[in-house]
Amino acid sequence: MPILVIGIIALALLGSPARDFVERTPKVATAATVFCGVFVQALPFLALGVVISGLIAVFVTPDRLARWLPRRTSVAILAAGVGGAALPGCECGSVPVARRLFSDGAVGAAALTFMLAAPAINPVVLVATAVAFPGHPDMVVARCAASLLTALVMGAAWSRFGKPEWITKRLPRTHDGSGSKWAAFVEAARHDFLTACAYLVIGAAAAGALHVLVPAWVYQHLAGQLVLGVITMALLAVVLALCSEADAFVAASLTMLPLLPRLVFLVVGPAVDLKLFAMQAGMFGRPFAVRFSPATFVVATLVATGVGLFVLGPQ
Template identity: 50%
Template sequence: MPDSSSGSSVPSLSLGDSLAHGWDGDDDGLPPSEWGRPRGPRRTATVWVFALFIALLAVGNTWLSDRLDGEAFLAWATIFTAISLQALPFLVFGVALSAALTAFVPAAFWRRAIPRRSVFAVPVAGAAGAVLPGCECASVPVAGGLIKRGVAPAAALTFLLAAPAINPVVLVATAVAFPGQPEMVAARFAASLGAAVAVGWLWARFGRSDWLRPPRLHHDPDASKWRVFRESMQHDIMHAGGFLVVGGLAAATLNVVVPRDWITAVADRPVLSVLVLALLAILLSICSEADAFVAASLTAFSPTAKLAFLVVGPMIDLKLIALQAGTFGWAFVRRFVPLTLVLTLLFSFAIGWWLL
């Protein structure tokens, strides 16, 4: 190749020629010795981060050594384990379904199945949530997969809210938890579907594209369908699983920190009791297939307060917020969660006053 210093050309030797004739010690044609090695500042930073991590482990072990057998810690560990194990199968199911939608269902199918106009697409997506068994952990990756396939964000977000709240498994569990009270099942279905559709319509009208970070494709567009399925599932399960753990840690911590006496003290106050149970649903982060049994055990609270617990929980809780942030970004969460909370409370009050 041309020599920039002298203008002459230097013949290149193959590896065989070098071995046959011997190496003359001239290494001008070799890459610089620092290639492929981390540079000084980066290497130093890595060492310091690792050292800090080891130091934190040592301090944490010393500080927690006398507290690991405490009742509060055992309760925290039990709640965190229960939340994670309860949500993980549904998260895997949702990730697998999302990967299948990405790999095997052509985008043209969604353009034919879902109306183009949001005024019709949103209720269709909400009604579709009634046929898919799964909890809120499954709905986030599925909604992300729908957006990847070209479904309007407002319709996908309506499905995200409706699916964990009105699917057949949840409604049957509610009927079992409240025997002889079909009005509770009807109220949960009506309030949840109404809130989900209202959120979808408002997002379609006022939502902006830069508020929602679209899910990225994590595979080669020309790869085989099974490879796309495998790579999409591997990425999503690692990504969503990490945020599930973060949400579970936060929920378990708040479960232990918030005293139960604070909750029962407001049970006889109509409006405040609804707000308290809505907040409790967010903090407890119970899977939607099991929350009806918890609501039924709160006998001191009014039926409307219990309805708020059942409507708010599947749409807003700590692990769901973490999953949404990891999938769509914090700019989305800052706008979507308050909107959903306001509408779920409004529909809980309205449907509770009407049916309960």
């Protein structure tokens, strides 16, 4: 918190020189625009997510969640995936929520399934997709099916191959029975917000830098073919790090591409990107992030391609 306050004061004092420098440097201005776009889009939903995570820290313990979930791991994963539709938020808010719910066994697999499903199949995202692609209800169906299947596959993979020692970050204890629930809520929400927001800044800065360092003609050239278009759009989703509530409109604007690569973009983005990798490293630990994020990227790309070929047909 002191670092945050000092940083805000320093930025306020340096506001005018920084503004003049940005105005004189077009590439810095573009990177700053991308940074602000990613950060501002994500911040409200991040705030919503940490409020929910604070409530979970007070009222929902992993033991209590384990009693609520079905005993069979496969059924618990399915329930968590379908339940992700009930939380209208983006991927930035789902990471701290999933971290609060995370525990060993079926609870951990269900928490990770929820983390991937919630930002991709909630009503806000599906309505935005329908608005962005008028006349293509199959895009909404394909996105929902591919995103849910990706979440279920990764939840099942964690239950089979995941190891508790990969989780190196520990959360502060909030269920010690002392103090008010309000104090516990504030403590948990403050911790999650500052942690997640710090890594969101890192991810947004990386997205802005790559946006100006990679020439636009590279994307245009690689997107000319279907296979290369799928790979390009999957990588572009990771680099741009868009909020799941806004990515459908970006994909809809790329009219030079067929629907299939744009579907891959919509499925990969909410599952794994630069800011999510940074946030997962901050909330779960680097050993978790370097294993979970690449695996999610591969699964999301393959599942989106398969579902797209089935629902949208060959293009």
